[in-house]
Amino acid sequence: MKRRAPWLGLVLGMILVQGVVYQQFLSITENGLRVIFEKGMMRELLLICVVVFFLFTVRGLMAYLVPRVSVWVSNSAIFEIRRDLTTHMMGLDLAYFERTKSGEIIQRLVSQTQALGHFIGLATANAVRDLVTLVIISGYLIWKNPLLFTAAILVLPFIIWVMNFVAAKVKRVQGEAETALGQYMSGIEETVTGMRTVKIASQEDMEIARLEKETARLRDLSLRVQRTQALVVPSVDLSSAFVYVLVIGGGGYMVLNPHFDIDGAGIITFLLGMVLVSDPARMLAQYLGIVQTHLVLLDRVRGLYFETPTIVDAPEALTEFDTGGDIVLDRVRFSYSPDQPLFDGLTMTFRGGQVSAIVGATGSGKTTILSLLSRLYDVQDGQITIGGTPIDRLRVRTLRSAFSVVAQDIVIFNSSIWDNIRYVNPDATDAQIWTAAENAEIAELIRARGDTPVGPKGAQLSGGQKQRIAIARAFLVNAPILLLDEATSALDQGTEARIKSALTRLTKGRTTIVVAHRLSSIADADTIFVLEAGQLVEQGGHAELLAKSGYYAQLYQAQKQGDSDG
Template sequence: MAQFMPARPAKFVSLPGFYNKIALGARESLPNLAMDIEFRARAIDVRPRNTYFYCSQTNRIDHMSEQSAAPEKPVDERLKNIVLSERQPASGVKPLKALLPFVLHYPVRLGLTALFLLVAAIASLTIPSLIGNIIDEGFVAQNLDVINQYSFVIIAIAGVLALASAARFYFISVIGMRVITDIRRAVFKHLVDMDITFFDTNRTGELISRITSDVGIVRGALDSALPVVLRSSVMLIGAVLMMFVTSPYLATTVIVVIPLLVFPIVWLGRYIRNLSRRQQDRIADLAAMATETFGAIKTIKAFTQEKHRNEEYAGYAEGSYQSEVARLLVRAGMIAFVIFLTATALVALVWVGTQLVLTDQITVGELSQFLIYAMLATGTLTGISEILGTLQTVAGASERITEILATEPTIETPSNPLSFPEPPVGTVKFEDVEFRYLTRQDEPVLNGINLEVKPGETVALVGASGAGKSTLFSLLQRFYDASSGSVKVDGVDVRQADFQQLRQRFAYVEQDSVMFSGTIAENIRFGKPEATDEEVREAAEAALVDDFVSRLEDGYESVVGERGVMLSGGQKQRVAIARALLKDAPILLLDEATSALDAESETKVQAALERLMVGRTTLVIAHRLATIKNADRILVMEDGKVLDEGTHDELIAKGGRYAELAKLQFQQ
């Protein structure tokens, strides 16, 4: 078995990363558990057979296999900036500052919250003073009228306290819910606006964990921890001030003790912060594992790998559990320390206060009043110490959220984009285009591509898988930028164009038809949200969707299920074609658009597509050469280069690679 653990600890971005994430994470945070988890990983043999990662020690993108662990290629700085897992965690609760703009967006509600918080604090701090007066002026003086008067005043103040506390709770809860909603919207929008490279280099489960689990942690803090911290902080300051008003000598004694409580809390809090971040990383691993498993459940069952996946997931879950246990142990120790020290301080305070009463330096009422303030102060401090662990967890979650918001796309719309000509012309031009993926800089996917497609021309792309055909489509829509050369649509360099305007000029049918949860009509209308029902039906009929929809009980309102599980492959392909037909764009991109259709449906859909192609520029990727015999030009691609081009008959006559493919297919 290959040894993956480096001699020195290094930072990794691993896909899928089970071995690195769990064993290395445990080695960093839980040394006593590292060997156990590492042993478990080896015992169930969950090593990644082909693992890509970035090692910060060598500043290289490395590639591990069972045969070799040698680094292969230097890393692109842009890649380091978009791989979330490589980010270095911040210290303390600094990441919480990133949430301030969301909170400060509601100044009126914040002002009302502060007002009611202040009223509630004043009411709470007034009651101990009144109790001291009752003791001195009522019980000691044995004056029942004074006792009755102060009792009614305390009841009235308690009513004010109740109303102010309720109002404070309402406003701060509303702010919390509003802030969480804004964060969710901001994170989701930012993710949707990110370029494709970002999604190529970050696991889907990791992103889902950040937008759900981490946002949920922040929500819990805003619902519970934030109100406690605000109330406790105000009460602590107020209680200390009132202690000085009541007895400066005793107050000074208390102030000396407070640092003994605060410093250990801060020190342990930092440790909790690190453990919390690692725990959230473990949860992200669980989410990524689950997402990958459920997305490939048929394959897992077909290869009878359920047991293997269960064991692998159990390893993730165990690592998450042990990380959480370590964090809870530290929190429990911090709480025990604070409670013991505060109790000891109160006993000492009572002893000193009693001496002052016996020497007539303060009254019994003043001592009682002071003790209540002291208990308020120590109680709030204890509460803050308990909440601090939660805040450290929230800081970790906030950091993982703000890492997304702070990540800039590698591809952006220019500040002053060029406008496309209207009406659309439909020209496409590649000029000496070379392209390399950020993760594979030493492997050109396209090399020296020169291609010009005239308006209304149909150009077919033929070649083996990996020849670069689909990459041409990606560059046209600017999912990626060419490493060198230029890509132009209607005479405009795509790098100088607005994303929305550029992509509105294309109708794209992917090889693997993408369906969204919803109805058939909604999936077709995705190509043109404002389309009428009649337009949807016309597009569906042209793509032969109506043939199978007419047999469904709910017709076009039939739900397709997640990823279109309720439809067959051919049905999904026809819905995707109808979506492209409805968009009615000047340039069609067909990536094996009829690959999932039976022979009869393929013939009909091909006829519909040919009618649609009239007057439109069309680029077709095809492996079935029979579907592109009538193309104006056919480009034969291999290893990112154009080997040959011509019409079907011309290429057959040349007797090259295309002729070989045609002979093989047509004989079959």
């Protein structure tokens, strides 16, 4: 908003014009009443009517321009808030997104920024208009009759007390309401995302009941907020009624008493001024009543800025390194929670240009190693080097650009297959995309589907087709280090066999690290690392590990028995 100071100054100027118009209206009205009651001159009365009409024409023009400019300013501010929030959010660590519900993030970027922008722009401009009107007319009334005005504002301490009471209560309840809304939005997203499971398990009634419970909580909290805010207007109205009675009674006494220099026209004008003040006062009171609500929203939105990334470029970070060198984990220590270390002194070496595989039971740390290599997380002790260069000495973007990833959980957008492949390299030429598609054996499907969207999260594609999109992306990126994270674990053996030829072409000439559950798929790996509970228990070739009759041999035999039983 600071960058828009000239426009805000223009809005303030137009608001001042509105306030002056009201003050001039009161002054001219008083003169008009005296013309009617005392002079009886038609010409002066007609002139007063023309001036009054002109004044309200000016006020009408200002009433049109103020919200137009205010809305433009607020919408521009909303755009910049969302842009800055998105930019900041994209720089946060993966850990933030794993501990924060997506509904809370969506709420901050959508509804809370919208409400803040409207409040700061239009609502605040209206409040400033009401305040200016209140000050100018009150100043005029004080100048006309300070004694009567002083008596009329005796009720002000009561109004202030009501405002403080309402503000404190609204802030507390609004905080609860915003938390409940975030949970409700997260609940909706979870239900929609897991709709396949909901349908198969016939749990529609349970989901309805769960969301209805959250909705009921939102309703109750909203009613509490509105019930508290509803105290403001009647309190101000009752105070205004007291003021009117005081002005009529006290003013009438002054007119009847010869010791006071005031006539009937002055009292009527004073009463009209109080009427003109009451509406801005009521609107200003409502504004002050919702200030606390929007301060809560402001805290929630600013809370995203309080999140700071820990994975950042080191001073004088390097932009070049030996991408074909060995990848070494040297006495690495890492844990997701302080009391449960996953790795404690893990040492591994992935040879450059070779295919290495990581196997082990669920939770042994296989995927975590890939996350550490690409600095989605940082090690807590020890170090990781590529070609002898510590990865924390590299620019994060430089490091990650050296990796291509094919994972089991593939992000597919609701656009064409062509656009989904191009996503990882928007500057790629059509020839490069076709080459990647041919290598991934998905070119024929592109020709068959054309520009047809694949549905939300690729709902119209099979698991094998999604995998081939991921492989085509890896071909298009053409990075020197390839990470395969359970890339074929969700596929049947027939589909896996068709995709394996594409993966063979993809791994050629690259340093490849494969995380695999199906041990038969990594039998050709140069080196296999076997993890158990975060510790490296075995390593070697497939035949070598089988000959040892150790943990790997047990896993292999168990899977082989399971496949034969199936």
